[in-house]
Amino acid sequence: MITRIQWLALPAMLVWGLTCFAQPSNMEQVRSLAPFVPSPQPIVERMLSAANLKPGETLFDLGCGDGRVLITAAKKFGAKAVGIELSPKLVEAANEEIKANHLEDQVKVIQGDLMETDLSSADVVTIYLLTHSNDKLRPNLERYLKRGARVVSHDFQVRGWKPIRVDKLEVYRRTHSIYVYEMPVER
Numbered sequence: 001m002i003t004r005i006q007w008l009a010l011p012a013m014l015v016w017g018l019t020c021f022a023q024p025s026n027m028e029q030v031r032s033l034a035p036f037v038p039s040p041q042p043i044v045e046r047m048l049s050a051a052n053l054k055p056g057e058t059l060f061d062l063g064c065g066d067g068r069v070l071i072t073a074a075k076k077f078g079a080k081a082v083g084i085e086l087s088p089k090l091v092e093a094a095n096e097e098i099k100a101n102h103l104e105d106q107v108k109v110i111q112g113d114l115m116e117t118d119l120s121s122a123d124v125v126t127i128y129l130l131t132h133s134n135d136k137l138r139p140n141l142e143r144y145l146k147r148g149a150r151v152v153s154h155d156f157q158v159r160g161w162k163p164i165r166v167d168k169l170e171v172y173r174r175t176h177s178i179y180v181y182e183m184p185v186e187r
Contacts, residue, residue: 033133067094
């Protein structure tokens with residue numbers, strides 16, 4: 001039997017419970033640097049050509065989502081590709097696409113935090129993150145990337161860096177910007 005005090009406390013307990021469940025339930029949501037918004041395929045192709053991606057080079061896609069940049073880098077440019085993705089569901093979707101395209105020897109997706117990724121083997125890094133996320137990522141890019149490595153950002157600049165190339169492309173009735181940087185970056 002519920003006492004009067006328990007009955008009066010019930011609404012407060014319900015509000016507390018709903019508040020707890022409304023909070024991010026796992027570290028994935030807490031550590032996310034951007035929502036998943038897939039880049040249109042024409043943008044992906046322009047990003048990779050703007051980076052002058054060559055066969056045999058290694059591309060890292062940070063926040064690789066469904067793997068479309070990785071798959072295009074391998075199929076159309078002959079590159080090795082590594083994707084870093086926080087979401088287990090997106091990692092699974094990307095791996096299914098990689099397998100369907102028979103690219104398992106060329107493309108790898110790692111479920112993990114892009115802020116904790118060693119990028120020292122990257123020739124090209126692609127990102128589609130928010131400007132404040134690029135600000136957080138910039139020290140890692142400067143620390144890990146070798147001379148001549150390129151960073152390509154879809155729509156959002158890396159503040160404090162001077163791009164070597166900026167492409168504007170109209171796709172699906174929206175103008176997209178592609179910023180290309182080469183290490184070491186001019187400021």
